[in-house]
Amino acid sequence: MNRPTIAAIATPPGIGAVALLRLSGVDAFAVASKVFRGRPSDRWEARRQHFGRIVAAADGSVVDEVLLTAFPGPGSFTGEDVVEIACHGGVIVTRRILEELLNAGAELAGPGEFSERAFLNGKMDLTRAEAIMDLISAQTDLAMKAAGEQLCGRLGERIEAIRLALVGLLAHLEAYIDFPEEDIDPDSSNTLKEKARAVLAEVEALLATADQGRILREGIRTVICGAPNAGKSSLLNRLLGFNRAIVNESAGTTRDTIEELINLRGIPLRLVDTAGLREGLEAVEREGIERSRAQIARAELILLVIDSGAGAGALEKISLPGSAKVVRLLNKADLPRHVDWTGDEGFAVSCLNEDSVEALRDHLYETITAGTTLGGGSLVSINVRHQHCLSRAKADLETAIETLAEGSSPEFVAMDLRGALDAVGDVIGRTDIEEILGEIFSQFCIGK
């Protein structure tokens, strides 16, 4: 099937030294040669840059001087003929060149359409296509490394191994069902069960990486809360590394919530500073406190800041939801501790002391990584879509194992295994995939 030739600006909008436009499809060379004045397309060397000019079709005027690179299919990113045009990185220049390409017969690419074609032409599986998206949006080194591993096919390989194991199991079982007279050893249901259990264990191991994947991709919503004047904004500033929020000795300084992303040893945290919780005195402060409560309700991690120099009374007003992990911090550890505190009520920290904040970073890192596979070496981690597919596979495998244990008819076992195979295939796009494709690729940027 010949898809239309598509074109897009591949670099982000804005001014830069260079920008890149991309063309892909059967007519990519023909379209490019209509607007390019330089070496004719039959003399373009594969993957070599050729200098030339882009000229306007209307009046032959020069739009820009460019470098053109031809990537003949199938040895290209999309598997089709691809042309890349590197031009000067001006907003108008790039847009004008794109217009010329569209006038010459290309269609504007949709979001993610280049990657979608790479997938459709068998250049990569779905997990790798998704990894490109993760790589582009990675906000910490660790998230980037994880995306890089996925791009190299680490997740795809593990999924493929599960798929092959399932195919093996099914093939054996179906041969037994279809040709009973051949006297094929049913692999005595025990061995079958063992093999199915091994597959299930691998599916579960991948499911266990979902938390890690979500944390690396989205970051952790971390809300700093506490009584007024406890040092919440000071803590935000310290963890951020610059004075983002106003710090003042008067209670009730912060009104609106302030949100910033920080990188905690590679883990992205969405830190939210909030207004101190107390019975609001006037309308603006009350509104601020309402916002604090709304943030607390949505938090995954709460840093409850306590002024250890003040009495415990201020804490009575504060109630926290049970759903979030809470880290209690006894702040102002540089000051004498109020008699209300023994020191065991939380992690002692002083926002005035960098060593102390550094120790807090370690403490937070340990709290966050506990119970996840983060920090455990392998960065292979699944996303929500993979999690959904693998949960289906897990349920089918469990039923298959139960059915085997009951000694029921092998047809039922085969049905469940086929269900598991379909679900696992969905992760890499090896079964009926049309409906999930659009959803995945629509998250891409145009030109990727």
Ligand SMILES: Nc1nc2c(ncn2[C@@H]2O[C@H](COP(=O)(O)OP(=O)(O)OP(=O)(O)O)[C@@H](O)[C@H]2O)c(=O)[nH]1
């Ligand atoms: N000695 C000492 N003072 C601190 C420490 N942390 C914060 N402070 C001081 O405590 C006061 C209040 O700090 P903020 O960071 O504004 O406190 P907050 O919790 O954001 O206060 P509100 O926004 O009013 O709720 C300021 O004078 C800070 O300099 C600390 O660790 N030690």
Ligand SMILES: [Mg+2]
């Ligand atoms: Mg504040």
